[in-house]
Amino acid sequence: MQVSVETTSNIERRMTIGVPASEVDEAVESRLRETAGQVRLNGFRPGKVPLKVVKRRFGAGIRQEVVSEVMRDRYMKALEEQEINPAGYPSFEPKTMEEGKDLEFVATFEVLPEIEIGDLSKITVQKPNAEVTDKDVEKMIDNLRRQHADHKEVKRKSKNKDVLTMDFTGYIDGEAFEGGSAEDHQLTLGDGQMIPGFESGIKGARAGEEHEIEVTFPEDYQNEELAGKPATFKINVKKVEEPILPELTPEFFEKFGVNAEDEESFRAEVRNNMERELKQAVNNKVKNDVVEGLLEVNEFDIPQALTDQEIDRLRQDAVQRFGGQMDPQQLPAELFTEQAQRRVKTGLLFQELIRQNELKADSDKVDEKIQEIASTYEQPDEVIAHFNGDPQQKAQVENVVLEDAVVDFVLDQAKVTTKKMKYEEAVQAGQQQG
Structure with missing residues (x-):
């Protein structure tokens, strides 16, 4: 097998592969014999159709089928041989595929970009400094009462x-x-x-x-x-x-999934929920500032194949979110292109920071995150056991913790300032950014 690779752009490659005619012709001949033993044609007993008849009737289609398989197989072997990591699927273009001639084809594909991380000290992050006050809790409870007034x-x-x-x-x-x-x-x-x-x-x-x-x-x-x-x-x-407004009774508390016997317990639960929401909002705001900063100090091309895959995911999410029955492919790609490109670029930057700095998901922080998630459920012990017993679910938590590790790594080098905010301002900032 002969292989040559041409660099056509920062992330596009054209690989020309040559396969000896004997390999292709032997594979075609084997497929013809296999077909002859299975095909049914009028005038011939099953399994007794002459090879030349099978070749005349099915030869062109079988050769096309075999050539497609050979191209895929040799492409994969060539990638391994050349130590190339593609991004997405290739397009194949056969140059010669006639019987008796060497097969030559071109595989055009994209590769992951080489990323040189920019100066992280140029990134600026503004972290909200806020707390949940008694007045905030009172306002929240008033809003909850008005929802059921x-x-x-x-x-x-x-x-x-x-x-x-x-x-x-x-x-x-x-x-x-x-x-x-x-x-x-x-x-x-x-x-x-x-x-x-x-x-x-x-x-x-x-x-x-x-x-x-x-x-x-x-x-x-x-x-x-x-x-x-x-x-x-x-x-x-x-x-x-x-x-x-409704009275603050156990029956009222149950409408919000709170099992409390008195107003004091209900207020404590509301405060806990608000503090969790505030913490998440601050984290969202900080992470978004980190992402914005990374995008500003790092310029590189991203593979269209990865963008297309992300667009398809966003289409699926949109259809599910609005409960529609339409085919996601009917949604114009342009609606999601900018968001998809941002996600792809962010993902590649995070992966590169993880690789270069050998970042890991700390097991204690994974357990802490699982406990944090479980605390929002009525039976937290069961939730913890579920995560620990389901490798896929636990892997998702590990990914979140690993992303947090990337954010912390960038924060150590970025310019971080704090801004005093009220509870509602901080939550709104996190919702806008997250």
């Missing part, structure tokens, strides 16, 4: 936390604009659902009243056609309802 219609002036049912129409330069109208829209005063000035403009309104308010869309408003423009809203308040 009943509502009673009132005739008084509206105030914060009241629910207003209204019709409204928005105007710019005297013309109603698209997306600026709604009927029977429900708005909880004080929740900040609308643009600045809208809620304050109708606070105190009563059912049956009509109001006209002047507001200005924020400069960074998502609809660029409306950003920064002044608008007038004509509003008809149809109903005002006040929330009737």
Whole structure:
């Protein structure tokens, strides 16, 4: 077998492979004899079809089949011989495949890039510094109660936390604009659902009243056609309802999966959950800063084959997330290309940092992570036993711990600052970044 490799780009290779005619012809002949012993043709007894008849009827297809197998087999052997690690599948192009002639074909494929890690000291990371206060816990419990509140219609002036049912129409330069109208829209005063000035403009309104308010869309408003423009809203308040909050009882606690007999125990559980959420949000924010920094200080080409594989995974995730029955391939690749490229590049950088620095998943940290996951379940001991008894599940935890080891390695060399934040700010920062 003759092999030559041509470098056509940083990550693309063209491998030309030659296979002696005798090897291919012998394989074709063997397949023809095998077919002759199995094929059924009118006028011939089973297993007695002459070889020349089989060759005339099936020879071209059999040769094509054998050549495809030979190309795949010789390609794999050539990769091993040349010590090449491909990224994805190759494309094969046969140059000669006629009977009696040496088979020559070209395999075009991508390889993993050679990565030279950039200066990690140039990476900047901002770590949120936040804690869960009693006021945060109180606000969280209030939100939980409002999720299950009943509502009673009132005739008084509206105030914060009241629910207003209204019709409204928005105007710019005297013309109603698209997306600026709604009927029977429900708005909880004080929740900040609308643009600045809208809620304050109708606070105190009563059912049956009509109001006209002047507001200005924020400069960074998502609809660029409306950003920064002044608008007038004509509003008809149809109903005002006040929330009737449920009592803090064991029955109420059970609605959130909390088995608590009293308010003090419930508050402690809520605080624990909030502290777990805060810790995860901080970790998400820090990890994202590390990833952003790595992407900024490292430039290299990524194989299209890996990007395509990641796009397919994102398509599958999208279909599952929205519960659709459509074929994931119907979703345009362009929707996921940027995210896929980011994921591939990040994965390659993490792998290279792990390889170069011989990073490992510390077994104590793996156990700690499993215990952390188990603590969110009613029977933590059973969850721990499940992870320890399932190699695949435990391997996933080990991968998470290994990624944390990469983040810690980068943090040791990066410029890390802290920023004082409130609980909600830190959680929001983690959600935006994670």
